[in-house]
Amino acid sequence: MNEKINILHLVKSLGRGGAEMLLQETLPYHNRDIFNFHYIYFLPWKDQMVEGIRKNGGTVENFPAKNNAVIMLQARKIARYIKRNNIQLLHCHLPWAGFVGRLVHKMTGTPVIYSEHNKQERYHILTKTINRISFNSQSHVVAVSADVAESIEKHIRPRVPVTTILNGVNVETFRRNREEGEKLKKELGIAPGAAVIGTIAVFRFQKRLKEWVSVFKMIEKQLPGTRGIIVGEGLLRGEIEEHIRNEGMEGKIILPGLQTEVKPWYSAMDIFILNC
Numbered sequence: 233m234n235e236k237i238n239i240l241h242l243v244k245s246l247g248r249g250g251a252e253m254l255l256q257e258t259l260p261y262h263n264r265d266i267f268n269f270h271y272i273y274f275l276p277w278k279d280q281m282v283e284g285i286r287k288n289g290g291t292v293e294n295f296p297a298k299n300n301a302v303i304m305l306q307a308r309k310i311a312r313y314i315k316r317n318n319i320q321l322l323h324c325h326l327p328w329a330g331f332v333g334r335l336v337h338k339m340t341g342t343p344v345i346y347s348e349h350n351k352q353e354r355y356h357i358l359t360k361t362i363n364r365i366s367f368n369s370q371s372h373v374v375a376v377s378a379d380v381a382e383s384i385e386k387h388i389r390p391r392v393p394v395t396t397i398l399n400g401v402n403v404e405t406f407r408r409n410r411e412e413g414e415k416l417k418k419e420l421g422i423a424p425g426a427a428v429i430g431t432i433a434v435f436r437f438q439k440r441l442k443e444w445v446s447v448f449k450m451i452e453k454q455l456p457g458t459r460g461i462i463v464g465e466g467l468l469r470g471e472i473e474e475h476i477r478n479e480g481m482e483g484k485i486i487l488p489g490l491q492t493e494v495k496p497w498y499s500a501m502d503i504f505i506l507n508c
Contacts, residue, residue, distance in 0.1 A: 238318050240270040242310070242333050243325040244303065246285070246292070247278030248464075248490065249434055250399070251325045251349050256284040257402050264289060270317060272310060274303050274329075280492060300328050307335040314340050321345065324370075327359050334369040344370040349399075351383035354438045364388050406498060413499030420461075420486060420500075427458045430501035432494055435466025440507040442475045447505065449479050460485035463497045 246252050259269060269290045273279070274297040282292050295310070297303040310332065314322065323345045324333035330346045337344040352360055364387065367373075373394045375381035381396045422428060429448055433439040441462060448460045462472070462485060469487070476485050491497060498504070 236268045237266060237320050238268045238270065239321045239323060240272065240314060240317070240319045241323050241325065242329045243271070243273050244329050245275040245278030246271070246273045246281040247275070247434075248280050248492075248494070251347065252278075252281050254399065255325070256281045256288070257405065259285060259288040259290055270313075270319065272313065274306065303328050304332050304335070307332050307339065310336050311339045314342055323347065325349070327355065327363055330370070331362055331366060334366045337370055343372075345372045345374060346370050347374045347376065348380050348384060349376050350438055351380055352387040353383060360387070368392050406495065409495065409499045412496045413501070416496045416500040420459075422459050422500075423457060427455060427502050428461060428500055429458060429503045429505055430461035430463065430497065431505055431507075432463040432497065433506075434464055435468040435472055437468065441468070441472050444505060444507050445472070445475055445479055445481060445485065447507075448485060449481055452481070452484060458484075461497065461501065462487055463489075463491050463494060465490040 241255055243252060243255065246255070255271065262269065271285055271290055271292045272295055273282075273292070274295055276294050276296050279294070285292050293313070295306045297306060313319070314336065319342060321344075322333055322336060322342050324330040325347045326349060330348075333344050333346065336342065352363065355363065367384075367388050368391045370392060373384065373390065373392055375384060375394055375396045376399045378396055381394055384390060384394055417424075417426075417428065429451060431441075431444060433441060435441060444462070445460075448458075452458045452460070460481070473487065476482055476487075488497070
């Protein structure tokens with residue numbers, strides 16, 4: 233019998249972000265007779281996906297790093313892990329994991345795939361610059377949408393292949409449970425029959441949550457009594473709270489913070505709005 237192919241996923245955190253959740257959600261669908269999956273993440277306090285990955289047979293390691301500079305210093309440690317575990321493919325997710333993965337590629341020669349989840353123009357100037365300079369030091373790139381692929385071509389003009397593979401949602405996992413949704417609405421004090429508009433996101437610039445609040449305000453003006461829910465947490469929470477107050481939406485938009493189990497929150501939403 234042939235030996236299994238060992239794949240290492242490298243990601244900044246294993247919190248409840250979209251890219252991180254895909255790692256957990258897709259693992260059960262891979263052929264475990266052919267592949268072994270390893271995962272390394274850096275931010276030890278963002279570990280909500282770890283249990284689910286391990287439960288489905290993935291090997292998870294934390295290489296602690298408190299900031300992006302320390303992440304870059306982990307390259308030799310990652311290279312040793314690759315040699316020790318006979319890793320044949322390194323798959324990096326999101327910019328800083330991608331940056332250190334490109335260093336590891338130069339050190340070990342291990343093929344590197346990088347998944348790009350965002351448009352280049354939405355990144356901080358430092359992130360965008362490093363991405364442009366180092367982008368061709370990898371084997372292949374996956375863009376999660378046509379817009380992302382177009383942005384890569386416009387801002388980087390890559391020499392490595394870029395393939396668009398659309399992100400998907402496990403519709404079986406996220407089927408709406410109306411009973412759970414109604415129960416949660418009652419707990420939140422939302423009036424029976426009131427429409428609920430929601431989203432789930434990390435509170436950062438790329439998620440455009442201020443624009444989300446402004447869109448909600450326009451809807452609420454036309455449909456008084458509508459309530460909003462933004463599930464998540466992040467560095468920009470204070471700014472979003474201030475924007476909600478400035479827009480006169482305090483008491484109309486609920487911010488429940490980080491939630492380990494998000495399905496009841498999805499079930500409570502009548503309309504889900506995702507800013508692009």
